[in-house]
Amino acid sequence: MLSKKIESALNDQLNAETYSAYLYFSMSTYFRSVNLDGFASWMFAQAIEELTHAKKFHDFIFQRGGRATLTQIDGPPVEWDSPESAFQDTLSHEQK
Numbered sequence: 001m002l003s004k005k006i007e008s009a010l011n012d013q014l015n016a017e018t019y020s021a022y023l024y025f026s027m028s029t030y031f032r033s034v035n036l037d038g039f040a041s042w043m044f045a046q047a048i049e050e051l052t053h054a055k056k057f058h059d060f061i062f063q064r065g066g067r068a069t070l071t072q073i074d075g076p077p078v079e080w081d082s083p084e085s086a087f088q089d090t091l092s093h094e095q096k
Contacts, residue, residue, distance in 0.1 A: 014057040021050035023076040
């Protein structure tokens with residue numbers, strides 16, 4: 001059984017992974033809109049990876065008798081000044 005403190009921390013991470021996927025889906029959409037399909041595919045793959053992380057946290061919580069709690073996710077940016085700016089945002093996000 002998970003303590004409430006650990007369950008809360010795991011749920012925070014579950015929601016952070018879900019936001020990361022949302023952000024990278026948005027970046028993929030941006031890259032596709034400016035005809036950078038390779039970058040779009042890369043960011044789409046990153047989004048799927050983040051969803052895989054979220055699923056692992058979700059499953060871990062339940063396997064230990066906890067309850068996964070999804071919270072509201074803020075909308076990610078939808079436009080960037082340049083592809084470089086989007087990748088700078090990616091780096092900053094990953095460093096959190």
